[in-house]
Amino acid sequence: xxxxxxxxxxxxxxxxxxxxxxxxxxxxxxxxxxxxxxxxxxxxxxxxxxxxxxxxxxxxxxxxxxxxxxxxxxxxxxxxxxxxxxxxxxxxxxxxxxxxxxxxxxxxxxxxxxxxxxxxxxxxxxxxxxxxxxxxxxxxxxxxxxxxxxxxxxxxxxxxxxxxxxxxxx
Amino acid sequence: xxxxxxxxxxxxxxxxxxxxxxxxxxxxxxxxxxxxxxxxxxxxxxxxxxxxxxxxxxxxxxxxxxxxxxxxxxxxxxxxxxxxxxxxxxxxxxxxxxxxxxxxxxxxxxxxxxxxxxxxxxxxxxxxx
Numbered sequence: 001x002x003x004x005x006x007x008x009x010x011x012x013x014x015x016x017x018x019x020x021x022x023x024x025x026x027x028x029x030x031x032x033x034x035x036x037x038x039x040x041x042x043x044x045x046x047x048x049x050x051x052x053x054x055x056x057x058x059x060x061x062x063x064x065x066x067x068x069x070x071x072x073x074x075x076x077x078x079x080x081x082x083x084x085x086x087x088x089x090x091x092x093x094x095x096x097x098x099x100x101x102x103x104x105x106x107x108x109x110x111x112x113x114x115x116x117x118x119x120x121x122x123x124x125x126x127x128x129x130x131x132x133x134x135x136x137x138x139x140x141x142x143x144x145x146x147x148x149x150x151x152x153x154x155x156x157x158x159x160x161x162x163x164x165x166x167x168x169x170x
Numbered sequence: 171x172x173x174x175x176x177x178x179x180x181x182x183x184x185x186x187x188x189x190x191x192x193x194x195x196x197x198x199x200x201x202x203x204x205x206x207x208x209x210x211x212x213x214x215x216x217x218x219x220x221x222x223x224x225x226x227x228x229x230x231x232x233x234x235x236x237x238x239x240x241x242x243x244x245x246x247x248x249x250x251x252x253x254x255x256x257x258x259x260x261x262x263x264x265x266x267x268x269x270x271x272x273x274x275x276x277x278x279x280x281x282x283x284x285x286x287x288x289x290x291x292x293x294x295x296x297x298x299x
Contacts, residue, residue: 012230016230030250030265031234033250033262033263033265034211034234034265035230035234036262037210037211037212037261037262037263037264037265038210038211038212038215038230038234040261040262041210041212041213041264042212042227044261045212045216059226059227062226062229063226063227063228063229063230064229064230064231065229066226066229066231066232067229067230067231067232067233068231069231070229070231070232070235071230071231071235072231073231073235074231074234074235074238
């Protein structure tokens, strides 16, 4: 047996072990035994017909390669999930949902603690992370307030700056 | 709970066969005609390869997945050969398949459906536009 043929057989065996790993023993062993039998039959048949070992190795490699998708699909068909795992997943999903709702409620409270709307603010519920900021009114005329001992004095605004001096060439 | 149970139900019409499955049933019928009532996977792959004059045999995954499907549908039956035989011949044990009566009927149905479809296609081509 040449190195290429030995390598091809090892690769097919290895791949079969990989995709049948952690399966029910009867199904796993049956598939492995069937592939093992096929490898032996192909090798013997090709040898009887006088095919070169390299050719047999190529045949094995290509048969493996073109069947990978079906191997994976076959494996997926035989995946069984126990009822206990499904129940645990459902409990975990329910707990995660409750935590999310609590987080959402506290986020809304943090965004607008003083606002107690009469109705539900739909926009806030839709976009809880982006507080809706109302547009501030335009600034009024500048006024300065100064507080002196309980009285408020309105000071006039400072005078506008003097116009720049006219250029000497005018 | 089987993950692919839903897939299996919706992927194909019940009772219909894909071309590879029809070819396997045909190969099984041909082998039976040649005196091999029981056959193993490699024999089927070789017969399929000879019939299609293709050098590359059907891939491992494709072949054995299809054989498993056919067995599940009841068109093939399988058994492992007596372990004494491979031990005596110094080779791995073979899984031997047999075409069932249901498989024969399914093959006849598939042929009839193909013939009807061909006749319809020819009639459509010959019909005046």
